[in-house]
Amino acid sequence: MAKFKSFMEEALSEARKAAKREEVPVGAVIVNQYGLIVAKAGNRIRELSDPTAHAEILTIRQACKDKKSERLDGYRIYVTLEPCNMCLHAILNAKISKLYYGASDTSKALKISNILSENLCQKDFPLEIYPNINEDESEKLLKAFFLAKR
Amino acid sequence: MAKFKSFMEEALSEARKAAKREEVPVGAVIVNQYGLIVAKAGNRIRELSDPTAHAEILTIRQACKDKKSERLDGYRIYVTLEPCNMCLHAILNAKISKLYYGASDTSKALKISNILSENLCQKDFPLEIYPNINEDESEKLLKAFFLAKR
Numbered sequence: 001m002a003k004f005k006s007f008m009e010e011a012l013s014e015a016r017k018a019a020k021r022e023e024v025p026v027g028a029v030i031v032n033q034y035g036l037i038v039a040k041a042g043n044r045i046r047e048l049s050d051p052t053a054h055a056e057i058l059t060i061r062q063a064c065k066d067k068k069s070e071r072l073d074g075y076r077i078y079v080t081l082e083p084c085n086m087c088l089h090a091i092l093n094a095k096i097s098k099l100y101y102g103a104s105d106t107s108k109a110l111k112i113s114n115i116l117s118e119n120l121c122q123k124d125f126p127l128e129i130y131p132n133i134n135e136d137e138s139e140k141l142l143k144a145f146f147l148a149k150r
Numbered sequence: 151m152a153k154f155k156s157f158m159e160e161a162l163s164e165a166r167k168a169a170k171r172e173e174v175p176v177g178a179v180i181v182n183q184y185g186l187i188v189a190k191a192g193n194r195i196r197e198l199s200d201p202t203a204h205a206e207i208l209t210i211r212q213a214c215k216d217k218k219s220e221r222l223d224g225y226r227i228y229v230t231l232e233p234c235n236m237c238l239h240a241i242l243n244a245k246i247s248k249l250y251y252g253a254s255d256t257s258k259a260l261k262i263s264n265i266l267s268e269n270l271c272q273k274d275f276p277l278e279i280y281p282n283i284n285e286d287e288s289e290k291l292l293k294a295f296f297l298a299k300r
Binding site for chain 1: 195196198199200201202203207210211214215217218219220221234235236239240242243244245
């Protein structure tokens with residue numbers, strides 16, 4: 001299995017654990033420049049009563065804390081769902097180099113490409129983006145979750 | 151002194167404390183529906199090695215934790231500087247009702263008004279925005295900080 005697929009598998013595993021906690025099933029994994037996983041998390045918004053406790057932000061905070069730095073240049077993040085705008089900008093603020101994501105967020109009006117083309121810090125720290133990695137599995141999880149909520 | 155000016159004074163006091171910690175001097179205060187301050191913070195990005203530790207996010211996390219809810223509808227946030235896109239979306243995610251800010255961020259390419267007009271959740275939770283509150287004092291703090299850094 002391609003390496004990026006196995007990292008997305010880890011992110012999907014975090015998403016499944018999030019669903020069991022009654023959180024929207026989104027998971028994320030951060031990998032350092034040596035290809036080692038340095039942080040993984042699923043959403044914990046309800047559990048922590050924290051609207052910023054999205055999988056991406058939890059992994060960024062963990063990876064930065066361990067690295068004792070607020071910058072993760074050279075690192076990659078794998079997320080099961082296209083990041084919301086808060087998380088996309090957290091990824092940019094952290095200077096992460098590559099973003100891999102699974103399902104596209106069809107509810108997002110402002111597309112990532114528009115945001116990035118307007119983002120001044122992109123000049124110095126361009127973010128490479130790889131969408132649609134294992135997107136079927138991610139969509140299946142999200143659909144099952146929201147169907148059960150109805 | 152008008153009430154909103156006194157809340158911005160509190161936010162400015164947090165910004166001054168941030169400058170003393172060698173952080174970009176931005177401060178924020180969250181006020182509940184009864185006009186009581188429920189959280190205040192300045193930036194702690196470097197201190198915590200956390201690129202998400204902006205004043206706004208720290209106050210949102212604190213207020214939500216104390217309220218045991220990930221939603222702050224009816225609450226107001228006062229920030230000394232126009233929020234960055236990460237923080238603006240955190241404010242939207244938290245369903246905060248009113249945003250008061252001081253200085254405008256001239257480096258921002260994507261203006262708040264554009265973002266809000268594209269934001270679908272605005273329909274259900276419109277965010278009222280009041281810019282330029284005590285902006286001179288906020289600008290003075292920021293300029294002094296960046297001048298000293300050169």
